[in-house]
Amino acid sequence: MPRARQVKPTLRNGIAKCPTGIFGLDQITDGGLPKGRPTLICGTAGCGKTILGMEFLVRGANEFDEPGVFMAFEETSQELTQNVASMGFDLPALVAQKKLVMDYVRIERSEIEETGEYDLEGLFIRLDSAIRAVGAKRVVLDTIESLFSGFSNTNILRAELRRLFGWLKAKGVSAVITAETGDGTITRNGIEEYVADCVILLDHRVEEQSSIRRLRVLKYRGTMHGTNEYPFLIGKTGFSVLPLSSLKLEHNAPVERVSTGVPRLDTMLGGKGFYRGTSILLSGVAGTGKSSLAAHFVQAACRRGERALYMASEQSTNEVIRNMRSIGIDLEPWVKRGLLRFYAARPGTYGLEKHLVTIHDLTAEFNPKVVVIDPITNFGSVGTYSEVKSMVTRLIDMFKSREITAMFTSLTSGDSSAPELSEVGVSSQMDAWLLLRNLESNGERNRGLYVLKSRGMAHSNQIREFLLTDHGVQLRDVYVGPSGLLTGSARDAQEAKERADASERKQQALRKEFELRQKRAQLEAEIATMRAKFALLEQGALRDSRDMESREKQVALDRVEMGRIRNADAVSTHRNGHA
Amino acid sequence: MKKMNIHKTRGKHERAPRKAWNLRLYIAGDTSRSIAALTNLQKICDQYVPGQYYVDVVDLSKSPQLAAGDQIVAVPTLVRRLPPPLKRIIGDLSNSEQVLVGLDLRPGKVSI
Numbered sequence: 018m019p020r021a022r023q024v025k026p027t028l029r030n031g032i033a034k035c036p037t038g039i040f041g042l043d044q045i046t047d048g049g050l051p052k053g054r055p056t057l058i059c060g061t062a063g064c065g066k067t068i069l070g071m072e073f074l075v076r077g078a079n080e081f082d083e084p085g086v087f088m089a090f091e092e093t094s095q096e097l098t099q100n101v102a103s104m105g106f107d108l109p110a111l112v113a114q115k116k117l118v119m120d121y122v123r124i125e126r127s128e129i130e131e132t133g134e135y136d137l138e139g140l141f142i143r144l145d146s147a148i149r150a151v152g153a154k155r156v157v158l159d160t161i162e163s164l165f166s167g168f169s170n171t172n173i174l175r176a177e178l179r180r181l182f183g184w185l186k187a188k189g190v191s192a193v194i195t196a197e198t199g200d201g202t203i204t205r206n207g208i209e210e211y212v213a214d215c216v217i218l219l220d221h222r223v224e225e226q227s228s229i230r231r232l233r234v235l236k237y238r239g240t241m242h243g244t245n246e247y248p249f250l251i252g253k254t255g256f257s258v259l260p261l262s263s264l265k266l267e268h269n270a271p272v273e274r275v276s277t278g279v280p281r282l283d284t285m286l287g288g289k290g291f292y293r294g295t296s297i298l299l300s301g302v303a304g305t306g307k308s309s310l311a312a313h314f315v316q317a318a319c320r321r322g323e324r325a326l327y328m329a330s331e332q333s334t335n336e337v338i339r340n341m342r343s344i345g346i347d348l349e350p351w352v353k354r355g356l357l358r359f360y361a362a363r364p365g366t367y368g369l370e371k372h373l374v375t376i377h378d379l380t381a382e383f384n385p386k387v388v389v390i391d392p393i394t395n396f397g398s399v400g401t402y403s404e405v406k407s408m409v410t411r412l413i414d415m416f417k418s419r420e421i422t423a424m425f426t427s428l429t430s431g432d433s434s435a436p437e438l439s440e441v442g443v444s445s446q447m448d449a450w451l452l453l454r455n456l457e458s459n460g461e462r463n464r465g466l467y468v469l470k471s472r473g474m475a476h477s478n479q480i481r482e483f484l485l486t487d488h489g490v491q492l493r494d495v496y497v498g499p500s501g502l503l504t505g506s507a508r509d510a511q512e513a514k515e516r517a518d519a520s521e522r523k524q525q526a527l528r529k530e531f532e533l534r535q536k537r538a539q540l541e542a543e544i545a546t547m548r549a550k551f552a553l554l555e556q557g558a559l560r561d562s563r564d565m566e567s568r569e570k571q572v573a574l575d576r577v578e579m580g581r582i583r584n585a586d587a588v589s590t591h592r593n594g595h596a
Numbered sequence: 597m598k599k600m601n602i603h604k605t606r607g608k609h610e611r612a613p614r615k616a617w618n619l620r621l622y623i624a625g626d627t628s629r630s631i632a633a634l635t636n637l638q639k640i641c642d643q644y645v646p647g648q649y650y651v652d653v654v655d656l657s658k659s660p661q662l663a664a665g666d667q668i669v670a671v672p673t674l675v676r677r678l679p680p681p682l683k684r685i686i687g688d689l690s691n692s693e694q695v696l697v698g699l700d701l702r703p704g705k706v707s708i
Binding site for chain 1: 622624629632633656657660661663664667668669670671672673682683684685686687688689690691692694695697698
């Protein structure tokens with residue numbers, strides 16, 4: 018039993034972690050902030066330091082049963098309470114439950130006269146009594162750097178801060194210390210010198226008119242952590258960091274297949290459609306039928322009784338429903354039955370992170386099996402290329418972890434000479450990629466589709482023409498003529514010609530057969546005639562030979578008679594020739 | 597420390613005698629700095645406002661709950677409660693010039 022106790026549940030990689038409960042932050046820090054050690058959170062004004070600190074305490078109290086102390090140097094308890102109430106944090110209730118102590122430390126330089134040696138024991142005493150009052154495990158000091166504006170003797174201050182952090186460590190509380198970013202330095206007064214275990218940077222910047230919040234773990238002693246900048250958001254439920262892509266690739270790989278909703282397309286994909294939980298890219302230029310295929314996919318999911326989420330960033334919900342009805346897909350009943358939910362919003366309405374969070378929240382709440390994002394490329398208008406790419410990565414990661422089959426449509430630029438190159442950013446993350454193309458020939462435009470890639474399954478390599486009919490997308494038979502793939506009316510013409518040719522060939526064959534029969538009849542008749550002739554000849558020959566025999570007999574008889582008449586000796590009939 | 601007008605507070609509800617100068621000195625334990633502050637304060641008061649002052653000494657190590665009330669961070673802190681406005685002086689009060697400035701305690705300006 019003592020051995021079992023040695024391993025704490027949060028002990029990983031040698032460092033005990035104190036989970037923040039903040040979405041995403043625990044993921045990138047591999048379990049939370051260092052337990053029993055101070056963490057420095059720095060950033061510019063208004064980047065969310067206080068909220069991060071407060072959420073650390075509130076979640077600690079609510080979810081991990083760890084009471085906390087919030088020592089504020091900038092805002093009064095009342096202001097704080099009001100500020101975080103919008104995120105659903107009920108501070109007075111926590112205070113009443115003895116899970117939280119808020120202490121506002123007011124330092125007014127103008128009221129303070131320094132006359133000789135002093136220390137900050139008062140602060141220690143206040144902190145100590147607050148920690149004792151609730152048995153606090155977590156402490157937030159927000160923003161301790163205010164002390165530097167209140168006291169002029171920085172030597173004393175630095176010594177006291179060093180003592181404070183040492184004291185906090187000795188107390189075994191997990192502390193969060195916030196600080197303002199200085200000009201070219203991590204913090205304005207260099208307090209990162211004293212808090213060296215974990216440093217988290219928050220940043221709030223504006224790029225191309227959209228504001229972006231970013232979080233980065235600058236330093237975390239003794240543990241692995243994500244080193245990237247992660248977008249974060251302060252939303253209705255508080256702070257959310259959006260790594261969404263976890264540090265590891267550990268998704269399940271279901272072998273179950275889901276239909277595309279177009280039977281012949283399923284056939285092209287190894288006969289069964291996509292794997293469940295994969296990500297599918299549907300790319301093509303405008304008007305190639307991306308949304309229509311997506312609608313099929315959604316409809317098929319609803320028919321299976323699965324929930325589907327459709328995010329439209331170009332059309333409103335009603336427009337999608339109306340437009341899809343024209344190709345015989347009625348999505349409205351599914352919406353009414355609660356199987357299909359639309360989320361239509363212009364990308365420009367919010368920043369990229371906001372969309373990510375919304376999608377994430379919707380996914381968590383609605384729990385769909387199938388998600389369509391139509392089109393993903395529209396998000397390019399609110400973020401740079403690499404941001405959209407990272408957003409797609411995060412989305413894919415989230416969907417995969419929930420085994421959601423996700424379809425992303427992507428509008429490619431008009432240049433269709435090398436469509437494979439147009440999606441370099443996101444395509445490598447996709448499991449399947451259907452490319453929709455315009456096939457232009459003979460003065461008309463037809464729609465073609467092919468499976469550019471489909472991981473883990475045998476798939477057709479053919480370019481298939483398809484039609485948008487009033488009963489949905491219909492893949493046509495493959496017709497490869499002498500000059501390549503034929504589409505549209507050229508295909509129809511070729512098919513008609515082929516039919517005519519076929520009937521011509523049939524006629525010819527019939528004629529030949531008739532001729533042959535006739536020839537045979539003719540020959541047979543000739544053979545019969547010849548037989549008859551031969552029979553006659555045979556008869557004649559027989560008669561002649563019989564005549565000859567009887568004549569010879571007669572000659573012999575005549576010779577004997579002659580002899581008898583001439584009284585000659587009996588002469589052999591054989592010597593009569595020499596008589 | 598045993599002088600009449602310097603008291604050690606143990607409870608909040610002790611009634612202070614009505615004096616023109618009502619001061620409160622926050623200390624943390626009987627450290628040399630605390631004692632220095634107290635000695636310096638008494639000297640200054642006896643010199644400038646003899647008999648008109650009352651000093652209330654609060655030892656935060658014994659009653660920590662009192663620290664928040666007067667927003668005490670640094671120790672020692674001297675708080676001038678009366679006459680208004682509220683004034684705060686930190687340190688061991690060794691620099692008497694600054695103590696006088698901090699308390700607004702200059703000869704001639706003293707009035708009741």
